[in-house]
Amino acid sequence: MLSHRLADFIGQIQYDMLPAATVHMARMAFLDWLGSAAAGGLQAPAKKIQAVVKQQGGSPQATLLATGEKISCLNAALANGIASHIMELDDVHRAAIIHAGAAVIPAALAVAEMIRASGRQLLEAIVVGYEVAIRVGEAVTPSHYYFWHTTGTCGTFGAAAAAGKLLGLNKEQLVWALGNAGTQAAGLWEFLVDGAMSKHLHPGKAAQNGVLAALLAREGFTGAMRILEGERGFCRATAPRFDLSKITANLGKQPYKVEENSFKIHASCRHTHPAVDVTLELVARHGLKPADVATIIVRTYRTALDITANHQPATVYAAKFSLPFCVALALQTGRCGLEDFTPEKLSDPVIHDLMSRVSLVMDEELDALHPARWPAIVEIETHSGQVYQGRTDFPRGDPENPVTAEELVTKFHALAAGPWGEQRSRVLAQAVLDLENVVDVADLFQVLSPNHYGRVWHSSCGITQHER
Amino acid sequence: MLSHRLADFIGQIQYDMLPAATVHMARMAFLDWLGSAAAGGLQAPAKKIQAVVKQQGGSPQATLLATGEKISCLNAALANGIASHIMELDDVHRAAIIHAGAAVIPAALAVAEMIRASGRQLLEAIVVGYEVAIRVGEAVTPSHYYFWHTTGTCGTFGAAAAAGKLLGLNKEQLVWALGNAGTQAAGLWEFLVDGAMSKHLHPGKAAQNGVLAALLAREGFTGAMRILEGERGFCRATAPRFDLSKITANLGKQPYKVEENSFKIHASCRHTHPAVDVTLELVARHGLKPADVATIIVRTYRTALDITANHQPATVYAAKFSLPFCVALALQTGRCGLEDFTPEKLSDPVIHDLMSRVSLVMDEELDALHPARWPAIVEIETHSGQVYQGRTDFPRGDPENPVTAEELVTKFHALAAGPWGEQRSRVLAQAVLDLENVVDVADLFQVLSPNHYGRVWHSSCGITQHER
Incomplete structure (x- = not known):
């Protein structure tokens, strides 16, 4: 039974x-x-x-x-x-x-x-x-x-x-x-x-x-x-x-x-994540600037292109499902977070120039690996003729390619600092990272109480924890 | 759409x-x-x-x-x-x-x-x-x-x-x-x-x-x-x-x-209702007494017998699914209501004698009519050799064989008088029978309020109604 x-x-x-x-x-x-x-x-x-x-x-x-x-x-x-x-x-x-x-x-x-x-x-x-x-x-x-x-x-x-x-x-x-x-x-x-x-x-x-x-x-x-x-x-x-x-x-x-479990650290459609991951890595490793870039070729599996092959996203929401936009965003800002999807970015001429340089290719070899793997290859050629290439088979946050606690904390603050304020978000993140030592979960969430803010910050944080 | x-x-x-x-x-x-x-x-x-x-x-x-x-x-x-x-x-x-x-x-x-x-x-x-x-x-x-x-x-x-x-x-x-x-x-x-x-x-x-x-x-x-x-x-x-x-x-x-809609007025399994209806009618019409009865033959459709052909119900709950019990109860008491299913009735020797006189017959002709109809024929033979027979094709409460408002009110009181008391039940039944003239449904149900009883019965009932 x-x-x-x-x-x-x-x-x-x-x-x-x-x-x-x-x-x-x-x-x-x-x-x-x-x-x-x-x-x-x-x-x-x-x-x-x-x-x-x-x-x-x-x-x-x-x-x-x-x-x-x-x-x-x-x-x-x-x-x-x-x-x-x-x-x-x-x-x-x-x-x-x-x-x-x-x-x-x-x-x-x-x-x-x-x-x-x-x-x-x-x-x-x-x-x-x-x-x-x-x-x-x-x-x-x-x-x-x-x-x-x-x-x-x-x-x-x-x-x-x-x-x-x-x-x-x-x-x-x-x-x-x-x-x-x-x-x-x-x-x-x-x-x-x-x-x-x-x-x-x-x-x-x-x-x-x-x-x-x-x-x-x-x-x-x-x-x-x-x-x-x-x-x-x-x-x-x-x-x-x-x-x-x-x-x-x-x-x-x-x-x-x-x-x-898989975590999402980028604020876009999961199918954009492999290419975004590789782009971010190439940008970080080689110090690429938007002005350097001549062409970007993204090879990936069919489903990713079915859903995200949109060179002209009309709304911020649509931009999250646009692989060219997300790759351009990653190239320009070195990020692809919640705060980066804005009307300003949607109409940014640098982003638009980069998007126009992105070519999308359905790669039969990569497609054969999907859905067990979600692979992408990104190839960036600069105006000076240099070619940088990278590949991933698992978007970051998959158990095979885990994100760090720091990255998840950064994501948490990006989501929570607006609604709850930075101080409360910090208190909660800190407590959750040490959750096994929280004596009373209800007490922990008192920090969100409408009239609790003062008390927390005038006493010493208010969360009861085990002695460590 | x-x-x-x-x-x-x-x-x-x-x-x-x-x-x-x-x-x-x-x-x-x-x-x-x-x-x-x-x-x-x-x-x-x-x-x-x-x-x-x-x-x-x-x-x-x-x-x-x-x-x-x-x-x-x-x-x-x-x-x-x-x-x-x-x-x-x-x-x-x-x-x-x-x-x-x-x-x-x-x-x-x-x-x-x-x-x-x-x-x-x-x-x-x-x-x-x-x-x-x-x-x-x-x-x-x-x-x-x-x-x-x-x-x-x-x-x-x-x-x-x-x-x-x-x-x-x-x-x-x-x-x-x-x-x-x-x-x-x-x-x-x-x-x-x-x-x-x-x-x-x-x-x-x-x-x-x-x-x-x-x-x-x-x-x-x-x-x-x-x-x-x-x-x-x-x-x-x-x-x-x-x-x-x-x-x-x-x-x-x-x-x-x-x-x-079909209503249930008997407190037993719906499949017992056609035979109970006919038995009650024969009892009422011919003034039959348990001591008169020699044999009872019930002819009905297969599903009814699959579920209710139980001559030895062991519990009051099982008695509700026993066609012989329900027919015997109807014969003895002229009823088959909620208050009739008791441990006393379950061990009543008169009921047991009557149950032993009930024969159940699967009738091919009646079975062919099911489930469009739920038919039963009941044939009661007395010790003096007289035979009384009746048939129904729809249990009472079906739209083709409707029950009266009075019968439903009686059923309501049988169900509600215990939990709510007779007075409250009467107030509610009376108001529901005149529901189109109740101005405020919430007010109506104040009668059930734990501390309302006194007020209702010391004023004049407390339910606001349209003038008629």
């Missing part, structure tokens, strides 16, 4: 048994998610759900990250989950095609705050949540993915696992929670035709539904025992082909799935 | 254009639902969700029917929806195989209370909610029904329609609400293997998710425009075969779908 196996795993995971690499990745996943939630909280879809949950009211159990107010645990999971999936900068698991963080972490954080859990408990919850969401995703991908937005559907199992872990559910209760997660799991791709906001709703609902399943299980509300493999269960209902063995293969053994 | 067609219909329906028969059925559906919610509110699954929503807290927007407390609109829709589907006495639409009331009415009531709608507005919302839920159900039944619990899935569309109508959404917002209803729709039959409480969770979630979709749409949160017919929409994702024409055929024309 798969739910029993997962429940055993969820019950057994303890902070003390986690390798340093797992703890590091869980911490980074949390920081990365938090940045996306901070910036997303200012966007229109997030504002709309904030209005709805404020009307509903609730006990002050968890933080609405966009405002620092305390709202009910279920509402916080929903609103923070929606916010975290708007910027398109959240982490992704390649094989499961799931943004586990957007569903798992808002659930884990809301419950952790409610029960005043420690940073270690939150880390445990993130590890088990990612494990369950990703494993269910791997079992049903790719056939499930045609109709169903995996982040919403499989994410619900991960959210329930994380919430159930924090609530200390016993094995039977965890099985019920997974059963009622699966029977609430939803999220259809149909929104894509209209670019509708449902995309953001999905992980928020996954988080909220997962928490509800766990809270109900704690009260003894029963659920299906074989929700994954049952004759009328989740996999058969939503995936023409599935592989249940992926749910339990090496379950409980290292490395944990959270370590397979 | 189907959502646009449905949105037009939802927007156009006005109380003044509804025929008396439609208003009557909507009122009866509300009364019937209310009784199920009252009795269900005392059951274990309802108590568990009550515990969860009380922890979450919220603005006092709508009544938690089990306690009379005011809780948030979204929580009320959830908790009341769960309660209303526990007694297995709620109404059903045969062709769509959906308990529309359990999903639509808790959504409609919660929003109506929140906005202080009138009885007429509530009736409009019930009519459009039933129409949408049943039409979507008809479009995907039966292939959808293998994996998906229609009450949970299609019910979400009906809940969104009812909530959207009450909130006065414009056409574009209604389309978004339907889009985000469909993308949240869920509920798998897998719980059946374990008899898990998920069954009750489904209509509660349908109600809550439908209300959320409507509340979000009011704020401008967009959803898929073609959620029903789209290439990656609800029908293709959840039904191997479907018929979209059923969603719009004669849409807006009378009779409305709420009039096709």
Whole structure:
């Protein structure tokens, strides 16, 4: 019985048994998610759900990250989950095609705050949540993915696992929670035709539904025992082909799935990242200046060109999906971050000149490697006739080509400093980097409270930590 | 575009254009639902969700029917929806195989209370909610029904329609609400293997998710425009075969779908109802007494016998699924109501003697008529050699064989008088029978408020009504 196996795993995971690499990745996943939630909280879809949950009211159990107010645990999971999936900068698991963080972490954080859990408990919850969401995703991908937005559907199992872990559910209760997660799991791709906001709703609902399943299980509300493999269960209902063995293969053994996570450090479409990475490296190594550049040839796989071969992006949003723009931006500024996608850059004559020098080539050899690898070769020829070339097979942030903690912290500040201010962002980043020593997660997020700012900066930061 | 067609219909329906028969059925559906919610509110699954929503807290927007407390609109829709589907006495639409009331009415009531709608507005919302839920159900039944619990899935569309109508959404917002209803729709039959409480969770979630979709749409949160017919929409994702024409055929024309509703007046499995109906009629017409009866032959369709051919029910719950028990009970007491299923009756020697005289026969001719009809022939022979025979093709409560308002009121009191007391139940029944003249639905439900009882009975009832 798969739910029993997962429940055993969820019950057994303890902070003390986690390798340093797992703890590091869980911490980074949390920081990365938090940045996306901070910036997303200012966007229109997030504002709309904030209005709805404020009307509903609730006990002050968890933080609405966009405002620092305390709202009910279920509402916080929903609103923070929606916010975290708007910027398109959240982490992704390649094989499961799931943004586990957007569903798992808002659930884990809301419950952790409610029960005043420690940073270690939150880390445990993130590890088990990612494990369950990703494993269910791997079992049903790719056939499930045609109709169903995996982040919403499989994410619900991960959210329930994380919430159930924090609530200390016993094995039977965890099985019920997974059963009622699966029977609430939803999220259809149909929104894509209209670019509708449902995309953001999905992980928020996954988080909220997962928490509800766990809270109900704690009260003894029963659920299906074989929700994954049952004759009328989740996999058969939503995936023409599935592989249940992926749910339990090496379950409980290292490395944990959270370590397979990919982070996005550039603010553009993932398919632009390999070429941007190589361009940035060539610029840094050879000190290239825009005025030096005669031609730029980018060779890459077909899907990248299908989506990003746009030499004339009309909007800032379209620029994020324009490979020529992103490469030109990287050449001119040495960056490709959130703050670099501006109307000014979109109309910058230097960028336009560079874009016109970019040629895109579909490379059969590279294409054969996709999607296991996402390769690109960039060749830059200068006016003086020098040719610089580089290649990558994995965009930076993939587990095969990891980013540093410093890069993720930089990304976090780029996302969070605007909405939260630099000082609060620094406090939070510092605490998250040391999450295993945070005694009380709820206390940590007091820093976002509307009337807390003064107190923090006139006392000595306000976050209780273990002595080190 | 189907959502646009449905949105037009939802927007156009006005109380003044509804025929008396439609208003009557909507009122009866509300009364019937209310009784199920009252009795269900005392059951274990309802108590568990009550515990969860009380922890979450919220603005006092709508009544938690089990306690009379005011809780948030979204929580009320959830908790009341769960309660209303526990007694297995709620109404059903045969062709769509959906308990529309359990999903639509808790959504409609919660929003109506929140906005202080009138009885007429509530009736409009019930009519459009039933129409949408049943039409979507008809479009995907039966292939959808293998994996998906229609009450949970299609019910979400009906809940969104009812909530959207009450909130006065414009056409574009209604389309978004339907889009985000469909993308949240869920509920798998897998719980059946374990008899898990998920069954009750489904209509509660349908109600809550439908209300959320409507509340979000009011704020401008967009959803898929073609959620029903789209290439990656609800029908293709959840039904191997479907018929979209059923969603719009004669849409807006009378009779409305709420009039096709079937009510249950006996407290047993629906498959026992035809034989119970005939037995009650023979008892009433011929004054039969248990001591007179020598043999009872029941001829019916195969499915009825597959499920109810149990001569030795071991529990009161099993007795509700025992055709011999239900027929014996009808013979002895002239009733088959909620209060008749007791441990005393289960061990009553007269009932046991009568059960031993019941023979069950699968009748090929009757079976050929099922499921369009649910027929039974009952033949009772007395010790003096007289034979009395009767037949029905539709259990009472089907639209072809309607029950009276008095019978539904009797059923309501049987369900509600225990949990709410006789006086409150009478006040509510009286008001619902005159729902079109209730000025403020929220005011009506003040009668359930924990500290309201005294006030009602020392003043003159407290419910504001139109002058008549």
